Amino acid sequence: MPATTPSNAASPAALEALTPRRLNSAAWALRIQFFVAGALFATWGVHVPTVKAHYGIGEQALAIAMLASGVGALIALSQAGRVIARFGPRLVAGAMGLCCAGAVSLLLTPGVYLGLVLILALFGATASLFDVAINAEATEIEHLSARPLMSGFHAMFSLGGMIGAGVGSALPLLGWTPATHLLVALGVAVLMVLGACAAMLKMRAGSEEKQPMSLPRGVLALIGTLAALGLIAEGAMYDWSVLFMKQERGSTASVSALGYASFSLAMALGRFGGDWVRARVAPIPLMTASGLLAAVGMALALLVPFEQAGLLGFALVGLGLSNVVPVLFSAAAKVPGVSAAHGIAAVSSLGYLGMMAGPPLIGMVAEHSSLTWGLASVVVFALFMALSASRALGGTRAPGA
Template structure:
């Protein structure tokens, strides 16, 4: 993982402004993912696709992301998080706006590959900046930053639910989301910290092994479940529960709102609950919520179930990233980099896997994978986290040296 540093220690006011600018970037990232998620049924209908063809198109997004991630360290090191976030965020928003412009399936595949590549670089850039701000603030802030991603997803899905009632066409919504996203991204970039740039990544990332590989596998399972909600929740509500477009979009919104609330309270929870029991509870809650959504054939049960999935998954990434930084014999930077790479792979590869199962069986069967993966997370928590947290781990201590307003 590339290390970046600010050119000079910023003043408290400057650091606070940078933190809020970064929250805006996470918010926009979540909103862009939600805009894509809300319009999965629109894309499916526009191109006349089955679940398998749609899953293959989604896989193109994953391929684009993985190709970009091989160079992400060098790119962020060379141009700095602020420059990469501005350019890649704007290109990501532009790609979303064009999703239903082409008539050819190959055009969709190309756009989703662009979306995956630019979204992953945007994500790496803002997380690099988040790491530096958290270090300078000397207290945990990462859960709050990621909460803004979830809040952006909730707002993006909520807007997608409201606009059909106002007579907006899908294309008008996509263009409006693009314009608003680019304006917010570029405006926030002006307040981000300027980081020292480097010539490039000097050491390649090695594959994780042992307990680090297990933690990374759990991150992948958790993010497969999260990615399933982003890409398939709206279609599930519309196709399996016969909901109209506005109610279907609320499936994504309920998931994102619950995840945002869980992450906003994440630092408070992690200060009081040890990692192993927290991970077990998280996995069981997510499994129960997904099972309720799939087994109870009522739209309201789907909305409640998706909310429980969001609450259950909300603290999985913070817990696993913290554990990765404490693996004996492994530097914190290497541990987090390895786990995040496996997690991101899971998030991008999971939705196409679910789509292929749906094509040969049903979307309900495909989303049942979320139940299985959440249960595996719960059952593997002690083995994965016990090494880094002897005796089940102690709650995280709150650092209060410097406070940044939320």
């Protein structure tokens, strides 16, 4: 799930002349970009077992390759503010969206393990810059629209993940090879990214961002830690749910891909209704219920040895995690003595660290025990989120307060 960052070059004076129709068109273009980002993550996710078999590697080697993706993402994130401030979100989103799609299409091309590591490092770097760019514009569009839109944008990411996983599940039944799927995915992603870029806002690029990144402290650090744990759980679903169904439950390739699809569908539904829920439920009970639901769902998937239980459990995890990021980022913007922009940026950096570093660590645990034990960490993290909600969000005002 993508992390939100404050806009670096955004103010009404720096934008093209806007009409309600133009703003609505830009919002729909951005929804397409979020959809593509989610679909690309899903395309990688459904082919994790394929990649594992193609290179003849175990969980630990696969985890190291995933860690390369995390390293690439963190390096790119350290420069994201400067890059987007210099070139603007639209240009960065277009270039990085195309490069990200290209990286996914190359997953099965090299015949050596080092090639996979390099491709995943490229995927991590380009996906993170793509994500930051579209979130920067999403922040500005929400501001200009003067109404909540962020949950809906993130819902499109989840919808893209659901459809991407669903397509990945159906194509083997039609006789398509993984290589053909990746090639077609590249072509569709290129057309959608370029078409959406044409309608995005022409935000003026500014001077390079020179303010150094700083680590959050106090309550902001706790909020960031909860964001990291939530995104570890989300990243675990992206990277390991399909392999879990195939390896631990003996499912076919099509059924295994449905594990990812069920998670993404539930998360999309939760996010589409997220703005409505957050307007009616205070942050602490919502965060507590979210953590408990995710923990129960993961426990169900791990403890009940049936495919149906796995699919239902992953769906409950998706529903539980769907509004964690919006709640935590809203709280980060209200920490006393900290600007909204700094609070969101600090929590975003910790959240991304969790999303990129968590899945490889789960893979290393799986190599030395089992994937079931590796994914059991998701239960622990979700429970910690639920139990820490009151302390982290105690100063957060209820919606509308």
